[in-house]
Amino acid sequence: MKNVAVIFGGRSGEHEVSLQSAKYIMDMIDKEIYNVIPIGITKDGQWFTGPNVREGLLQGEVFGHPLSIRLFGKDRGFMVKKDDGWQELAIDVVFPCIHGSYGEDGCLQGLLEILNIPYVGSGVLGSAVGMDKGMMKTIFTQKGLPVGPYITFNKYQWEREKDLLFEQIESFGYPLFIKPANLGSSVGITKAKNSEDLLRGVELALQYDLKIVVEKGLIARELECSVLGNNELFVSTVGEIIPGNEFYDYNAKYIDDNSQIIIPAKISSEVEKEIQRLAKAAFRALDCCGLARVDFFYDHQGNIWLNEINTLPGFTRISMYPKLIEASGIKGKELVMELIRLALERKEELDKLRRDF
The missing domain is CATH 3.40.50.20 (Rossmann fold)
Known part of the structure; x- marks a missing residue:
């Protein structure tokens, strides 16, 4: 055993x-x-x-x-x-x-x-880039994937170029989202509706990370799908989150019971197929393997925006990754056992590589 x-x-x-x-x-x-x-x-x-x-x-x-x-x-x-x-x-x-x-x-x-x-899961590269929201968006942009307006900077830059950065950020227009670059579960995230909120949000984010990302707040629906696999990828049905709070923050995810999850999302088959295609493209752009949850925005003009990828998503009782996979026909025990199998399969492939020259 x-x-x-x-x-x-x-x-x-x-x-x-x-x-x-x-x-x-x-x-x-x-x-x-x-x-x-x-x-x-x-x-x-x-x-x-x-x-x-x-x-x-x-x-x-x-x-x-x-x-x-x-x-x-x-x-x-x-x-x-x-x-x-x-x-x-x-x-x-x-x-x-x-x-x-x-x-x-x-x-x-x-x-x-x-x-x-x-x-289980992505290797060093996929994990590192998937965690850093700034680098992630840079790669998505280079791959031609649809990403909303954003700016990334570190604590050193903020302390020395605050006025310039402030001007660049406000050119996006409010609302804005301020995020630590290397955290998940909405820890340290602020939705800013004015300059005072923006300043407080940057200071909060810098308590959790030396590098932060500020994004233009898009008026859009929040859609997600799950990816499973190494080479051959299975993509789940698409789900929608309707936050009970101002946005889908830490409390809305893990403490409050006031958010609504709709699986499958009420979208056309064409939109679902495009989101699934983009999810695969995002997964491969970052050289991921095993699993990932990919998050999107779908605005009222019909535009689909790639928000971010999570290479090690939550597996709590309310987490979207296992819920979406289960809604697509793969139960929890089957999912976990498949993830372990994929880990062993990838190791076998790596072990076949030459280590001498």
């Missing part, structure tokens, strides 16, 4: 969301095929494993055995500390479940590449 490590928690503003996703994933793994190893990372970056590690993180405590990572020699991998000392922890495949910084942005993926352990 192979060991699947589900890694969750982490040093991210999405720590709590990760714990919710991890429960869904661990519940969906077929225990007759795989042995599940929970690995929790605290908010200060300590790694632990054990049957109750997730429950401990929920309470802000530590339940479990400390983990270490050995990067040297042939026996690279995870080590667990028990009463009789450090022991090797055999892991055959990893299901990363850390949203945001250090888990979804290529950092964890790079570590697993060094350890030569297969993992």
Whole structure:
């Protein structure tokens, strides 16, 4: 029986969301095929494993055995500390479940590449670019994909060129959305209706990231679809989110129960096919694999705008990625098992590459 490590928690503003996703994933793994190893990372970056590690993180405590990572020699991998000392922890495949910084942005993926352990989802490049909203939009634009007006800048630029940047941003017209470049789950996002909101929004976003993105607020419907696969891609039906709050913020996603989700979205078959085509194009533009949720805007003039891609979407009870996949005929257990299979399949392909010259 192979060991699947589900890694969750982490040093991210999405720590709590990760714990919710991890429960869904661990519940969906077929225990007759795989042995599940929970690995929790605290908010200060300590790694632990054990049957109750997730429950401990929920309470802000530590339940479990400390983990270490050995990067040297042939026996690279995870080590667990028990009463009789450090022991090797055999892991055959990893299901990363850390949203945001250090888990979804290529950092964890790079570590697993060094350890030569297969993992679910996109590689270092796709994860990193998919996390950075500024670079993501740059690549989408270069690929000719429809992206709304935006500007990206860092803290250094804001401190030294505030007046110039302010003028450029306001030329878009209000409303505006201010976002940390490298976070998800709407953490640190502000909808600005005037200059005072804009200033407050930039200061808030810079508390979460050194780089931020400001986008023109489009008057449009919010549509999403899910992508599954490595080479041959399955794209789900399209769903719509009608936010109960000012926009689909963190509270609307995970706390309040006042948003409306419509699956399938009430759109024409032509619009659905175009969104599915663009979702595939976005997935391939960033060299993604495994899974992704792709978000769109559909305005009243009939224009479709690519908003962003999420390479490690949430797996909570209200998350759109599994809901859209299930509405397209693939149940939760089947989905999770397929994602693990795709991870192992990709590793087999990589192992066939030559390492000498």
